[in-house]
Amino acid sequence: GQQLNQSPQSMFIQEGEDVSMNCTSSSIFNTWLWYKQDPGEGPVLLIALYKAGELTSNGRLTAQFGITRKDSFLNISASIPSDVGIYFCAGAYNFNKFYFGSGTKLNVKP
Amino acid sequence: EAGVAQSPRYKIIEKRQSVAFWCNPISGHATLYWYQQILGQGPKLLIQFQNNGVVDDSQLPKDRFSAERLKGVDSTLKIQPAKLEDSAVYLCASSSARGLHEQYFGPGTRLTVT
Numbered sequence: 079g080q081q082l083n084q085s086p087q088s089m090f091i092q093e094g095e096d097v098s099m100n101c102t103s104s105s106i107f108n109t110w111l112w113y114k115q116d117p118g119e120g121p122v123l124l125i126a127l128y129k130a131g132e133l134t135s136n137g138r139l140t141a142q143f144g145i146t147r148k149d150s151f152l153n154i155s156a157s158i159p160s161d162v163g164i165y166f167c168a169g170a171y172n173f174n175k176f177y178f179g180s181g182t183k184l185n186v187k188p
Numbered sequence: 189e190a191g192v193a194q195s196p197r198y199k200i201i202e203k204r205q206s207v208a209f210w211c212n213p214i215s216g217h218a219t220l221y222w223y224q225q226i227l228g229q230g231p232k233l234l235i236q237f238q239n240n241g242v243v244d245d246s247q248l249p250k251d252r253f254s255a256e257r258l259k260g261v262d263s264t265l266k267i268q269p270a271k272l273e274d275s276a277v278y279l280c281a282s283s284s285a286r287g288l289h290e291q292y293f294g295p296g297t298r299l300t301v302t
Contacts, residue, residue, distance in 0.1 A: 082230075109289055120192070120279050120293030121231070166230050170289060175244050176221075178230030 084167055084179030092187050097154040099182040101167030110150040111168040111176070112141050121166055125152070157186050190214065192294035194280050200300045206268040209297045212261070213282030219243075221291060222255055222265050223279040231279055237263060270301045 084101045091097055101110070109128055113121035125136050127143035127150060134141055140153045150167055164181040193212040201207050213220050218239050223231035234253065235245040240260040248255070252271070257263040267274055277298050281291040 084230075111290065113293075118295070118298075120281075120296050123290055123292060126290045168230075168291075175233055175236065176289070176291065178223075178232070180228070180230050 082179040088183040107169035194294035204269040211280030217282035221281040
């Protein structure tokens with residue numbers, strides 16, 4: 079199956095810091111999604127991207143669809159303790175099957 | 189708007205036993221997905237339905253896994269017989285249309301096979 083490389087695997091940051099994470103694919107995607115998953119819960123959709131170069135914000139979160147269509151980036155500004163969780167990217171081509179990255183585990187120290 | 193419902197939330201079975209999971213998608217969502225999430229990994233698509241038809245089941249281990257969505261609404265995923273490596277969280281998701289693939293996930297069923 080398709081391989082998505084998500085980095086970093088984990089992050090330990092101080093409250094108030096900005097966070098960046100990314101996802102790369104060996105193939106072109108035409109849709110990128112970013113999710114957050116809390117323990118014992120299903121992933122929750124944060125941001126959806128549909129066009130190369132697209133930059134979309136959701137509050138303190140900003141995600142970008144890379145111009146090569148093989149990568150995507152998620153930034154979180156001014157992190158707070160409730161940002162703790164696992165962030166997943168997911169990509170799809172032909173608007174069909176989605177492939178997920180292995181996740182970035184975010185820890186925020188108050 | 190009610191979210192994706194799944195039951196049970198937890199299940200413990202012995203290997204070689206059978207188990208079934210149920211999912212009710214968001215009302216009006218035509219597309220339904222079943223994912224397997226092994227601890228420490230991202231979700232892996234098992235099967236995708238569009239209404240009551242299968243769109244993709246290429247990663248479904250068909251010798252032991254089966255799924256149905258008879259009336260195009262709720263769905264059941266079955267494992268028979270279960271193996272130790274089937275221990276995972278089984279997530280159901282739904283989306284509203286093929287052109288807008290924002291998937292919404294249920295809370296998942298955590299399966300432990302002993």
